[in-house]
Each structure stands twice: as structure tokens, then as C-alpha cells.
Amino acid sequence: xxxxxxxxxxxxxxxxxxxxxxxxxxxxxxxxxxxxxxxxxxxxxxxxxxxxxxxxxxxxxxxxxxxxxxxxxxxxxxxxxxxxxxxxxxxxxxxxxxxxxxxxxxxxxxxxxxxxxxxxxxxxxxxxxxxxxxxxxxxxxxx
Amino acid sequence: xxxxxxxxxxxxxxxxxxxxxxxxxxxxxxxxxxxxxxxxxxxxxxxxxxxxxxxxxxxxxxxxxxxxxxxxxxxxxxxxxxxxxxxxxxxxxxxxxxxxxxxxxxxx
Numbered sequence: 001x002x003x004x005x006x007x008x009x010x011x012x013x014x015x016x017x018x019x020x021x022x023x024x025x026x027x028x029x030x031x032x033x034x035x036x037x038x039x040x041x042x043x044x045x046x047x048x049x050x051x052x053x054x055x056x057x058x059x060x061x062x063x064x065x066x067x068x069x070x071x072x073x074x075x076x077x078x079x080x081x082x083x084x085x086x087x088x089x090x091x092x093x094x095x096x097x098x099x100x101x102x103x104x105x106x107x108x109x110x111x112x113x114x115x116x117x118x119x120x121x122x123x124x125x126x127x128x129x130x131x132x133x134x135x136x137x138x139x140x141x142x143x
Numbered sequence: 144x145x146x147x148x149x150x151x152x153x154x155x156x157x158x159x160x161x162x163x164x165x166x167x168x169x170x171x172x173x174x175x176x177x178x179x180x181x182x183x184x185x186x187x188x189x190x191x192x193x194x195x196x197x198x199x200x201x202x203x204x205x206x207x208x209x210x211x212x213x214x215x216x217x218x219x220x221x222x223x224x225x226x227x228x229x230x231x232x233x234x235x236x237x238x239x240x241x242x243x244x245x246x247x248x249x250x251x
Contacts, residue, residue: 013163013165013168014165016163016165017161017165020161020163020195035225038226041195042195042197042226042230045163045197049163049164049197049198049199052164053164103167103171103199103202103205104198104199105198105199105201105202105205105234107198107201107233107234108198111197111198111230111233
């Protein structure tokens with residue numbers, strides 16, 4: 001099955017649940033297992049939360065979520081146009097966080113990597129961050 | 144508003160819904176307010192009605208662990224559904240928080 005969607009929403013904490021709802025609804029067409037939905041919802045939640053908490057910590061803006069189903073894979077992109085990440089490699093280290101006092105764990109990227117097969121992050125300071133994730137959907141196992 | 148109940152100096156908080164960044168900010172404030180109102184030696188977090196949690200929830204739990212530990216108290220978790228249980232293990236929470244699987248066990 002080939003299908004895609006794109007959604008743009010304000011970087012507001014209330015929209016974390018909205019983004020999870022939308023990705024779950026989009027995945028319904030492939031009849032995924034609960035565990036696959038749970039993993040993808042968590043990865044999306046982590047990426048969207050990063051945009052809301054970090055990219056737009058000083059102002060507000062838009063977050064764009066794109067999803068594509070292509071044969072046995074789901075591709076998800078979360079993009080923001082916020083402050084960007086100075087050192088992506090450092091940001092992706094488990095437990096690295098710039099805001100420990102806000103009870104941020106620094107586990108976001110690690111969880112995205114645990115729950116998705118591939119995670120790529122590209123970022124430019126002052127213009128934003130793009131997180132691209134890919135996960136194989138094994139139709140046989142889902143039956 | 145959190146649903147909670149006191150039994151001596153044990154506070155049980157019944158969490159529900161989806162514990163993400165948005166929910167965690169409110170939970171943190173509500174639980175801290177309750178602990179300030181009345182000191183507890185044990186904080187029990189009940190996840191029976193929690194359908195989703197991400198790393199923001201993990202941060203909220205570690206925060207409450209630090210609050211409790213600061214005056215010698217402890218934190219317990221119960222009612223973990225499989226995805227929440229998996230997150231507890233991935234985050235290493237089971238190393239600092241005792242997990243209760245049934246309702247019959249005692250809190251030591």
C-alpha cells in the first residue's frame with residue numbers, strides 16, 4: 001500500500017496528544033499490532049515534544065508531521081523551524097539534556113532509536129530540525 | 144487534579160490517561176503540592192489506567208523519586224501494562240523504583 005499524509009500544527013504541548021492520535025489513525029489502514037502502534041506513537045511523541053520543548057523554547061511556531069506508507073515500511077518526518085541543534089551527535093547521546101531542571105531525561109532520541117529501525121536527524125542553528133524515521137512493518141507477523 | 148488516597152504516611156496516586164510532556168508538568172505540580180501538604184514516607188504510583196507514557200513521564204517519575212529520597216522516603220509503582228513496563232525497563236526505572244505486580248503485596 002502506498003499512501004501519505006502531512007499535518008501542520010502549533011508547537012503547543014496540547015498538540016503532543018493530537019500528533020499521536022493522528023499517526024495512530026493514519027496507521028489503522030495497515031491493521032498494525034498494538035505493539036507496533038505503541039512504538040510508533042512513542043517515537044512520534046518524543047520527536048514532537050523535542051520540537052515543542054527545545055526548538056521553540058523562547059517563542060512559538062509550527063511543527064510539521066509527514067507520514068508515508070510504502071510497501072512494508074512506514075516513513076515519518078517531524079520538522080520544526082525553531083532554534084536548531086548545535087551538536088546533533090551530542091544531542092542524541094542517551095541522557096544528554098540541556099534542561100535537567102525541567103525534568104527532561106535526555107532519553108528522547110534513544111527511545112526513537114529503540115522503537116524505530118532508522119532515525120536520522122538534520123539540523124541547522126537558527127532554521128530548524130528535521131527528524132526522519134523509518135520502520136519496517138512485517139505484514140506476516142501482524143496477522 | 145490527581146486522584147489520590149492516604150493510608151497512614153503512604154500516598155497512593157492513581158494516574159490515568161496519557162503521561163506525556165503536557166500531562167507531566169501538571170502531575171509534577173499536583174503531586175508536589177500534595178506531598179508538601181502532608182509528608183509521606185511512601186509514594187505509590189498506580190498506572191492501572193495509564194494508556195500511554197513517554198520519556199517525559201519517566202522524567203516526572205525520577206523527579207518524584209528525588210523528592211521522596213531527599214527525606215528518606217521511597218517510591219513504588221504498580222499496575223504497569225506491558226508498554227509502560229517496557230519503558231520502565233528501557234529507562235532503568237526498575238532499578239530505583241520497586242514494582243508491585245499485584246494488590247496483595249506489602250510495601251516494605
